[in-house]
Amino acid sequence: MHKSDIDTPALILDLDLVEDNIARMGEYFRGRPQKLRPHFKTPKTPEIARRQLAAGAIGITAAKLGEAEVLARAGLGPILIANQIAGVTKIDRLFAIAARVDTIATVESEFNIHELERGCARAGRAIDVIIEVDTGMHRCGTDSPAETVELAKRIGRGPLNYRGVMGYEGHAVLLPDREKRETTAREALTVLSRHVAALRGAGLPPAIVSAGGTGTYDIAGSWPDVTEVQAGSYVFMDGAYRRVRPDLGMSALTLLTTVISRRGDRMIIDAGMKSLTNEFGPPAGKTLPLKVARLSEEHGHLAAGDLEIAPGTKIEVVPSHGDTTINLHSEYYVVRGDEVVAIWPIEGARAYR
């Protein structure tokens, strides 16, 4: 099938570019003490995770148990759940995943430890855990090295296996100014290092120290205390990341849409907020100098200057935020050049539980 025969709106993956992005990141981490454990929240398909593991990734990071279940069904891991999970239903799902694939859970308080310990008793097995440190994003995580040390000691008194710490510098990854981004990331990693030093001082050296996103992969990836990086977006490079890190790969993900109306300088495409997101700014044309200025439910309003585009024309736009756009879709149309070579189900889409 030719790309132009795909019905719209549809997500297109340029496999040559995806392979370039995977290879480039794999190359960066080859021969380093720091390793890559790519985040599944971006691609949400085992087809990509399998290729990342083949390129040297030491495992896969997931945000949600639903994502981890997709990976476990595909037999892919080891999995790091880089997120807090709460409630008996979820804890039991976590242990069911861990029974299939090596899994590391994340904790930040006595509450999580207690819930996981009860989960161990129900499942009749232990599980590996790391402690989440707040390195400046102010989402989840411990506030002080003393708190982290106390939690590590507390973990050691029960059945859970203490493996280390993580600190995701999400407040730095998308800062457009390079100097500001690097300074903010270094400050965050310095905080993480303080926690690591305190743990070492207490005789609890962390085997795993996880950090980093696409915008800071090279800062986290060369930070001496860090052992692994959990970057995700690099694999597709959405519009927001292309602006912040033009030195990284090309955007491999586009949305194919059809112009359905043209009246004067008003132009409308068949992709609205049910198939495209814009919280990271207006999606832009892949080759044409246009922007999707506004989204309503089913319609996208194009700002296309004096471009001549007739109704019925199919155009490709680059999502500004890949992860949330992908979440709205059920399959990727995978192309090499203009030829569709595969259709991959996005099993992890809407895996928000």
Ligand SMILES: Cc1ncc(COP(=O)(O)O)c(C=O)c1O
């Ligand atoms: C905990 C965590 N780790 C890593 C990432 C990596 O993200 P990215 O590569 O998109 O910067 C994210 C992004 O949301 C995250 O929440």
